[in-house]
Amino acid sequence: MEPSEIDYEAVFQALPGAVALFTTDLVYADVNEAFLRIMGRTREQVVGRHLADVFPDDPKSPTVTGMRQLQDSLRWVATTGYRDAMTLHRYDVEYPDRSGIWEERYWSPINVPIFGPDGRVVLLLHREEDITELIRARSGPGSGERRTVLEAELFTRARELQEVTQRLRQAHAREREVALSLQQAMLPDPRPLRHHRSAVRYRPAVGALNVCGDWYDLFDLPGDRIAVAVGDVVGCGLAAAGVMGQLRSALSAASRVADGPAQALHALDLYARSVDGAESATAVLSVIDCTNRTIAYSSAGHPPPAVLHPDGAVDFLDQATDPPLGARPEPFPRIQAETAFTEGAALVLYTDGLIERRCEDIDVGETRLADALTRHQGAGPETLADALLADLIPPAGTTDDTALVILRL
Incomplete structure (x- = not known):
């Protein structure tokens, strides 16, 4: 089959993992069926709307900042043109039919730039891996204490990785400044x-x-x-x-x-x-x-x-x-x-x-x-x-x- 004969829209919708496309302004351009199913949303509730409007952080849980971290990652990808495999983090999702009630969820996302013909980033591909059940399975039934310990350990590791990632980004930015100064001087x-x-x-x-x-x-x-x-x-x-x-x-x-x-x-x-x-x-x-x-x-x-x-x-x-x-x-x-x-x-x-x-x-x-x-x-x-x-x-x-x-x- 020639590439021109492939229905990429059908392929996108058939992907088993949750995938979304964002504009560089973090507006949903498209999502696949797996994304809607996992998030419990309809296409009309998502496409064409800003990320923060569709999935805000729970105002009653100020320490759960997963959505803000996701926005930071997407903006970084849009600016730098590099992909970003985010560390494990938690952000809770509000039940669509129960306003003010939030479900505790755990995710492992990756964000990838999509370039246009002129070489600039035009879209952001976002893939979500819902690992909530894995966290619950590791905790075991009736083991609230073990679950709390596991969650604390996971998020300690996640924070450590985030700090390392931030230091690497800062180091790369400094290297860019030094390399640019050296190049212009020569x-x-x-x-x-x-x-x-x-x-x-x-x-x-x-x-x-x-x-x-x-x-x-x-x-x-x-x-x-x-x-x-x-x-x-x-x-x-x-x-x-x-x-x-x-x-x-x-x-x-x-x-x-x-x-x-x-x-x-x-x-x-x-x-x-x-x-x-x-x-x-x-x-x-x-x-x-x-x-x-x-x-x-x-x-x-x-x-x-x-x-x-x-x-x-x-x-x-x-x-x-x-x-x-x-x-x-x-x-x-x-x-x-x-x-x-x-x-x-x-x-x-x-x-x-x-x-x-x-x-x-x-x-x-x-x-x-x-x-x-x-x-x-x-x-x-x-x-x-x-x-x-x-x-x-x-x-x-x-x-x-x-x-x-x-x-x-």
Whole structure:
């Protein structure tokens, strides 16, 4: 059976476990039959309503804060884009036909983000495991004291796990701040390049606790030439930021002594094999000859640079693409291509965060970029950079970093 023939709505409703879909505002978008059965609610009582309105905490039991914990978890998943397997906790459910009467219930939930084509969280999948009967069975009939002891022990463990989870989240948040500061410190500021105007942009990912390893570089070379490079390191956090710095510095040095971009990337490939975490990193290097008005380029598995011509036409430099760094068992000579440009053209290099979206072919993103470049053809580098980010990056951001370099030729 083809995937297009599967009735996913029927699959969702037939799931034996209780499952609900929330919007990022914590409004029920849908629930399955098992959820309604376990919760003792009708679809009309749930779908379209906020979580806190459907299942509030029992005001007579202020120490039972399970619903507030669930809301905190869902908001965290919506913000970070990470799944959250919650610890065992208790929240009681009001009988639908007996107002003010609450049933003691125990749960083991998990919350999972669902991403849209633009990479941002659009829905939250919530699965409930009702373990009330397990708690009661462990307590045994007529064993109120044992049950109280068991409940206290379980919730002590749950609190301990919650504290550990909170400390991990705080540690990840601190690591993100440090990694972002390190990454920004290592990326160069734009400066005049043989009287050519340029603009650079770096946008960290959202919906993730760590920044990734995107980088850029641009500098003068002897012989009236300019080098422009961008790259992307696999991984995230401090480790990726450190690897990014090493690769950027190594390619900068190699570009100054190599005979063209291909040779420089070959040297970078050799170097990357000795750097932990540099495997499968991508990079592209373009060398602009301002006298002959040519662009020589070579790519190690990276999205192709774009040339915006004065008439608004866009060409992608995709004739010299090899695998990422360290992707082959042995180093190999890399290929290089060259293209001509006319005065007034713009060279645009970027990382995949600018064009790639989940469940979308890369060609769609490249077409979107080309259309945006044509629309803003007459803009200067700074204005063009801002326009591209505004047109191509969703308002809520993306789950991948974005680096962008524009050089007016």
